[in-house]
């Protein structure tokens with residue numbers, strides 16, 4: 001058994017542990033971010049916030065999919081007033097997104113938003129901004145300073161590079177907030193240009209310990225959005241930067257959660273249960289590896305939903321198409337299968353434990369994964 005466990009961990013042991021950048025802790029509702037707390041997944045509703053029923057329904061779906069913190073658009077007083085009613089019906093923290101209007105920010109705080117997101121660059125009256133900060137301080141409401149490359153203050157737009165401009169704007173606002181004796185802040189530096197966004201966060205991360213919310217803005221339709229976010233958010237996570245993430249997609253926000261989970265898993269920041277690795281298949285493969293892998297993936301998702309205990313154990317599952325490269329990968333996984341003609345060899349802890357017919361392969365693999373959780 002001891003020998004089996006030693007061999008089982010090979011792939012996980014080989015993973016490089018990336019050190020997280022140290023940040024201060026910020027409490028958003030019941031979720032702590034920053035410091036060593038898990039990188040939180042955020043999303044944003046696309047309902048009319050005044051429509052409490054539709055907004056709550058969407059938030060519940062997002063929460064079930066794995067969203068940790070949700071943001072709603074507050075574009076008028078009706079939306080600000082709806083916050084209280086929405087919060088009574090949901091469990092995850094709610095962030096109010098406000099542009100231009102200090103009055104709406106004050107109303108969102110009064111209606112118990114767990115955090116507000118503002119872009120100080122589009123609040124002209126700094127005395128009113130200070131009023132919002134003072135009210136947030138009294139109520140213990142954190143504020144995200146949301147910098148966007150498209151709305152930088154005049155003083156920094158002369159900066160040659162967008163990244164430098166965003167970083168300077170962030171430092172200027174952090175200084176303003178701290179002069180107001182307010183440190184309960186999170187910062188985001190969003191741009192649709194991925195290299196600029198990466199450079200801005202990298203620069204800022206060396207100059208402050210404020211937790212950073214990562215995202216690529218206006219990333220586009222699902223394929224573009226996922227690729228840009230994977231490059232942008234993923235690069236920073238691999239640098240140890242980032243305390244919350246949002247994958248912005250033009251489409252169903254549920255896709256954002258799935259993509260965010262996969263980015264966090266791929267960058268080694270979080271685990272959500274079994275991790276599936278699979279060969280891309282080639283002319284050597286003699287089984288329908290795509291269909292088999294899709295079936296394993298689908299069934300694993302169902303298992304994870306039915307048995308939350310599965311989430312607690314990071315098992316690496318390998319599905320490989322042939323006897324050339326398959327056994328090597330399957331051996332290093334916790335549980336793996338390497339197919340040949342009509343049959344598959346199941347590996348556990350580095351050795352073959354059973355040879356099965358293709359039609360029984362998925363069932364056998366899944367029962368072994370479940371057995372590992374109950375042990």
Ligand code: SF4
Pocket residue numbers: 279280281282283284285320321322323324325326
């Ligand atoms: S494991 Fe085999 S079938 Fe899959 S890509 Fe590699 S060589 Fe091809």
